[in-house]
Amino acid sequence: MNGWLLAATVGLAGGLGAALWGVATGPLRRRVVAQNLSTALACPSLLLLSQAYNRPSYVDLGLVLALLGPVGTLVFARLLADELAEDPPRAWGLTWTVAGLGAAAVTALCVATGPSRAMVKLLVIGALLISGNAIASRALSGGFRGVRGG
Amino acid sequence: MTRRTRLWVLLTGGAGLAALLVAACLRLPHFGGDRHPYGDRAVHASLTRHTANTVSSVNFDQRAFDTLGEMTILFAAVLGCVVLLRQTRDERRARPEPAEVARPVRRYALLVLPVALLSGLYIVAHGQLSPGGGFQGGVVAATALHLLYLGADYAALERVRPVGMYEVGDALASSAYVVTGIAGLIGGTAFLANTLLPYGTFNTLSSGGTVPLLNAAIGMEVACAVVVLLARFLDQAVEIEEESGR
């Protein structure tokens, strides 16, 4: 019974399930926050899967998602700036809890891999993910106010 | 040939196809089983040519001719977009006005752009070792460039991205792929055959013969094609407007 796989499965079922439900229903501001959190939850799950399958090469998927996930949210923040201007999303609590979950998963993985370049790679991915999601939620809640034409 | 008879012909044809498909599926190897006739041969061939990532070996060595087809499909698709999304006579190109973006978002974009570009190049370079390759790395690198549009405004992106150069890069990379193939012909073996370069030591950057070269060509081609494609979409969405006076 692989603990990493269990953690990844719980993260996927609970996290992505909630993100999918959030993006499918409710006002536009909640959908956009749900999309932002879907990448913030999927990336740690991918890292956990790479540890569960004991294949360090899968970490590159986590790297690409940590880099491009927030970029996708920036796309939505910028091109939906007019629609989001009326009631800007306020979900700092949720964003920081999810970032905390991601940080916990990354630290657990770092402890498991032990001090090495692979651990530094995991830390880089964790830093990229958390800063990316913080900036993306900052952009959602009014980062593009001055942008009229998109 | 009334509608009903045409429907009947369709149904019988469909039923025949369905029967054949079901028969074929029943004789496929079991899901998750251990008998993979095609897989075993592909892995054997990729290992003999010292390519660690069998998918890249299939993509760029055993079935390199199919990848040539995929590359020309992408090239033709982008060419179609360029023709369709061109600026017509009754449209004028308005200057994109500079947009005021929150400071942290702009700083993030300027910080992540080189990191994402480096990651894209890393994925392209290690295509034949770890998951990834020309296609994936090219898209990551091209998307990294557009962080400038997201972090600042379209004028900033246009200043950094001369579209003409990327169109030339697209064409150059496609022809580089074909020339590498023809080199196989000149070398006395088949088109796109992986017999020119030594296979190198396993699991190193120079392993796999021509696989890294084809990977790099595809990486450059995909990156340039995506930049040209997004340039046309951005032009239409941000710059080109209809003549207001009729």
Next chain:
Amino acid sequence: MTPRTALLAAAELLGWWVALALLWLVLISTVDPLELAVGAGSALVGALAARAARRAVTGS
């Protein structure tokens, strides 16, 4: 391109190049001379792109 601005530009490029080369070292698994060479080249491309991006944004 007065000597001073040239020096500043070189310093910025060098800064970015060192940072990106270190990131490349973190990304790769096995370290051998060819990897380092390709890493140096990619880091240079990244540094040039970083500087061009900064100038494009601040210039506007």
Next chain:
Amino acid sequence: MADAVIVVALLLVAASATVAVATRDPMRQALVLSVLGVVLAVLFTVLQAPDVGLSQLAVCSALTPLLLMLAVRKVRRRGREREGER
């Protein structure tokens, strides 16, 4: 245990694909497509196909939303200009 994660990934893909079809507004659908892309990438990773998962991630996380949203913006702007003139 390994099958459980495959089942979860398959269920998530089925659910998000249905939601993507059910959503009518293009902007909201672009959001759902982005989540569908991430879930598909997870499914490919779980089925031990990391290359396909990486391509899915690279394309669906930033490129498809950008193309979709730019197209929607262009169509909406053209619609607004037409109404303005009439």
